[in-house]
Amino acid sequence: MDYKNILYSAENGIATITINRPKALNALNTETVSELRDLVGKIAADSEIKVVVITGSGSKSFVAGADIVEMSTKNAVEGRAFGKIGQDTFTEIENMPQPVIAAINGFALGGGCELSCACDIRYASENAKFGQPEVGLGITPGFGGTQRLPRVVGRGYGKELIFTAGMIDAQEAYRIGLVNKVVPQEELMDTVYALAKKIAKNAPIAVQLSKAAINRGINCDVITGIAYEDEVFGLCFATEDQKEGMGAFVEKRKATFTGK
Numbered sequence: 001m002d003y004k005n006i007l008y009s010a011e012n013g014i015a016t017i018t019i020n021r022p023k024a025l026n027a028l029n030t031e032t033v034s035e036l037r038d039l040v041g042k043i044a045a046d047s048e049i050k051v052v053v054i055t056g057s058g059s060k061s062f063v064a065g066a067d068i069v070e071m072s073t074k075n076a077v078e079g080r081a082f083g084k085i086g087q088d089t090f091t092e093i094e095n096m097p098q099p100v101i102a103a104i105n106g107f108a109l110g111g112g113c114e115l116s117c118a119c120d121i122r123y124a125s126e127n128a129k130f131g132q133p134e135v136g137l138g139i140t141p142g143f144g145g146t147q148r149l150p151r152v153v154g155r156g157y158g159k160e161l162i163f164t165a166g167m168i169d170a171q172e173a174y175r176i177g178l179v180n181k182v183v184p185q186e187e188l189m190d191t192v193y194a195l196a197k198k199i200a201k202n203a204p205i206a207v208q209l210s211k212a213a214i215n216r217g218i219n220c221d222v223i224t225g226i227a228y229e230d231e232v233f234g235l236c237f238a239t240e241d242q243k244e245g246m247g248a249f250v251e252k253r254k255a256t257f258t259g260k
């Protein structure tokens, strides 16, 4: 599949997906969401990729939401179908085996905020702005925002953001736990890649199983979650990387992981 609205690059096990519709501030139309879904499926199946970064092109916007122009003429059936493709795509992102970092370089509104919440870790530039403007457009969030945002920031802040349709700046996003770090825009990608490299140095299977255990456990009770942890923890001892990681410690050398 040739992508019209998405750029893709990969280097040293770190993949970068760039939403690239700068004229519409990287708004997600059906074509862009379909391309994103296709690419996410391919990266998820690529064992060479250890970490994924998602960002937006330009210096103004991460993703300014779903495409309002396209949505404006949809009927109920079409609108719901559009929501579903976004929901499914973002759930696939959330469940990618590799950790996914959102590098939020500007507006993260509506579907953009929802996209960031489907990622595992969010870093933002100082000019980033966050919000869920949907109720001001006569709709609810529809790409997972009613579910993931309150799970990230708690239901009080989540409801305030959704009910008011207002915007918050990067510092407020940091204060409420929506982003892990805020840096000047010119430092954003270097800071994100430094994080990605730090993650990519570790045993890939252990990182991926940790993500799976957190994701599976976060929506259930602790005892059920601990049972998931029990499964993945045991599985690690069947990997070469566990032998390598612990062997390297005992032999006082640096571990070299192969992802096996």
Ligand code: HXC
Pocket (backbone or CB within 6 Å): 023, 024, 025, 027, 064, 065, 066, 067, 068, 069, 082, 083, 086, 107, 109, 110, 111, 112, 133, 134, 137, 140, 141, 142, 143
């Ligand atoms: C379509 C968009 C867009 C969007 C911006 N553009 N956001 N087009 N859908 N979400 C387009 C503008 O129409 C404009 O095109 C160009 O990008 C530049 O935007 P401006 O408005 O001129 O820029 P600025 O004045 O700086 O304002 C930036 C902004 C504003 C505050 C981000 O563009 C804005 O409010 N955008 C909409 C944000 C939003 O409501 N997002 C949520 C969408 S609903 P032209 O052709 O005029 O140059 C959603 C639902 C998800 O996401 C679930 C769906 C199922």
